[in-house]
Amino acid sequence: MQRIGVFVCWCGSNIAGTVDVVKVAEALKSEPGVVHSANYQYMCSQAGQQLIKDAIKEHNLTGIVVCSCSPRMHEATFRKTAAAAGLNPYMVEIANIREQCSWIHKDMQEGTEKAIVLGRTAIAKVNLNAPLKPGESPVTKRALVIGGGIAGIQTALDIADAGFEVDIVEKKPTIGGKMAQLDKTFPTLDCAACILTPKMVDVAQHEKIRIFSYSEVEEVKGFVGNFDVKIRKKARYVKEDVCTGCGLCTEKCPMKKVPNDFNLGMDNKRAIYIPFAQAVPKIATIDADYCNMLKNGKCGVCAKVCTAKAIDYTQKDEFVEEKYGAIVAATGFNPISMDKFDEFAYSQSKDVITSLEFERLMNAAGPTAGKLLRPSDGVHPHKIVFVQCVGSRCASCAEKGKEYCSKICCMYTAKHAMLTRDKYPDTDVTVFYIDVRTPGKQFDEFYRRAAEEYGVHYIKGMVGKVSPEGNKLIVQGSDLIANKQLKIEADLVVLAAAIEPDKSARPLATMLTASMDTNDFFTEAHPKLRPVESPTAGIFLSGACQGPKDIPETVSQAGAAAAKVIGLLAKDKLTGNPCVAQSDELMCNGCSSCEKVCPYGAITYADKEFRGPNRTTLIRRVAQVNEAICQGCGCCTVACPSGAMDLKGFANKQIMAEVDAICK
């Protein structure tokens, strides 16, 4: 029989305001196994902890229940307290009577009743607890960064500068991401390439960084400190170590009609291409969907002109397997598809474009060499309408767009408007907006300059319809301040499309067992206190994969994620979690269900001798858990048809006892 002490915390008035803590302590005194029950204003304070330590010694306690805040807050505190008093730390259970009780109840009587039930539940569990001892596991001192945009680049550089090896996996043929496609950056208007490319070069030259470009993560196994990752290096049909990036092949390739995705399809590239001049690595890649040689074996021009003999039409996808201690997700974002926004005539007119397409039109390396020309006829537009919040803040049309604010659009639209007016003062610019949101250093000043100094017309209201008429676009919208409907004849319409996480994030999250929100942004371990960590240990978040972000924010978060990774990799050993699975060999029938579901590969099988009937010996195949690898996720306990697998510290029996205590 356990000797259990119950400690009810007031948490000032946080708990005591809606829960009668004295009554709870009194009621729990008569629960089975309880020999001591007390209440105190702040259990987590030094005095509160001393109270627990004294009680453990005075009453010879074998287990304790602290009725307080969420175990995410102070479970570790009270485990240390118990350990300091000589009690096994896993004999401590927390009954969460704050987040799950006092904070959500208004009625004192209801709150008190529920707190008693929660306390009783924890007591029922402690009655079945057993002391546990954690093991240790080593740390592989290498990090993996998934995504080679500005977020991934910055994280990789910071980790590598601290002396740890870093691999970047980028699915495109070059690193650089979205920032490489931008023209100027707000609020300082420096050229994106001018500030990004030095960082790309730093990455390429860093002796601690390897770049796997045109590659994707195929499989992730293992756990914090010990991830095993399989990377697919997609066949680019060019030998990476031989290609000099001279670009001759990209000039001679006869296949000229390949949509150039770097310019968002607004011009063409060849079937063998280097995305842009400052690409890193600067290696040609063959687009197998368009290459005549790969499709029907006719051509071979690139191989003929390549002086380095780098072309290899027989190349296959290769797989690289590597061990990592930490993984950073930096998978970034994309503008949403405009398919569902027919009212803006995006699919009907070439002169309705997205803001990212506008970036390319303004960029010197873009399809128009930086001249602002209409995509339909190459004529300079004299009247441009910008529409903000296309698909953002779409609470009523969630199936079309996104409920959230995409955060960056107000600023880049102000930038686009300002740059247009600066370069082409003869062009009239109108911006339709719901609100203009400029919370950032120098942001509001920037927006006001656009509106006040550059004469951009800001109209509060949404555009209802864009209809092509001849070579004009008729924009119908409302001006909410003047309270009237407007009809504007425009030459070009630019849509500030909402941004969404890259499509690769969802399957990646499943591989990493990292959680996501309903919009497919990675969830952080705590929205305020642990913003760059995933709840899954060893997985970190960098950039827009965690939520919409501009460049300054992305770079800060990238550095923060790197700091967390460095903190992890600096350790030689990690203390494991003793709440691991164990198999009851007498029950196990060796069916392999547990092995199949184990995400960590912690389960193997051994043939063992058992006593059969009539003094015979039977040899049976039974499951063995490697405790150093097991993370205690509990998948095996659910999959086991025989109930042979159980989780230490969360045994089926303990959970059933908790359920019984609630239902009593």
Next chain:
Amino acid sequence: MQKITREVLIAKAEELLSNGTVSKVLGLKKGEFSYDQTPAVFTDIESMKKDFVFDDFSGANFSKYLIKETKKGEGKTLVFLKPCDTYSFNQLLTEHRFDREKVYVVGIACDGMVDIKKIKNAFGDGIVSVDATTDTLKVETLYDGVKEIAKAEVLAERCRNCKSKKHVAYDELIGEDGEVISSNRFDQVDELEKMTADERFAFWQNELSRCIRCNACRDVCPACTCEKCVFDNPNSGVQNKAAANSFEEQMFHIIRAFHVAGRCTDCGECSRVCPQQIPLHLLNRKFIKDINGFYGDYQAGEEVGNRAPLVNYTKEDLEPSEAVNKGDK
């Protein structure tokens, strides 16, 4: 009638026993009545010639018997498997339940088996014998003399909805191998799904209230091969032997269906052996139908080593919330 006769099987067994390929034969022998057959192990051909039976009542799936039989003694065990049995055979191999090397499988074509309970439903108890040598059965009853009934009318449910005439495992075949059949086996599940939750509850309450908890469904099920069944284990929290309360009605069969979900090959043995004629296969078919709907068509036991969707992960797997939403419809 079965195109493959008892004599053909005995001849095959004689050949394999005499050339030393196998050391024993798993089969059926006559029980008290001709239709009521009992599993038996034959180690010599004489006893087999005397007692071995094979006819329209030889529906038993022998896969599960191999777990114990292969652990006894030296040499291989000969087993005759109908197409549907071979799925259970593969599923058991997938779960490492016996050593494939210790078994010699002769696949036999099957013309559908008769359900004696249906004959009894038609003519009452007191069936003395059934002559099944043609497709019109001659049933000798205790009180009403000889009656005739078409085999099609008393075909076992699982044979009426036969899902495959193709053997997925064998060492040799007798007769032609068939094809996988697109059956209407999910029609009844569709009907259950159309009911309201209350109607469905009432339906199952009615069916399961007949359960006498004889455990025959569990004991015969090739997916129930635990070392110790949860229902026999005092530590499991669901141990329960006698029908002391509504446990059978509300928990036993549901727990069992969950335990075999994703591993059940729909062999239909549970319903075959149920003395109370509870349509237990419908619980399993509901799971199979849902799994097919959620993860794409999957047939347990089709190949050895197949990873059932419930213990597998693919990037295309649907999210739990999607499963919940689809389940509502």
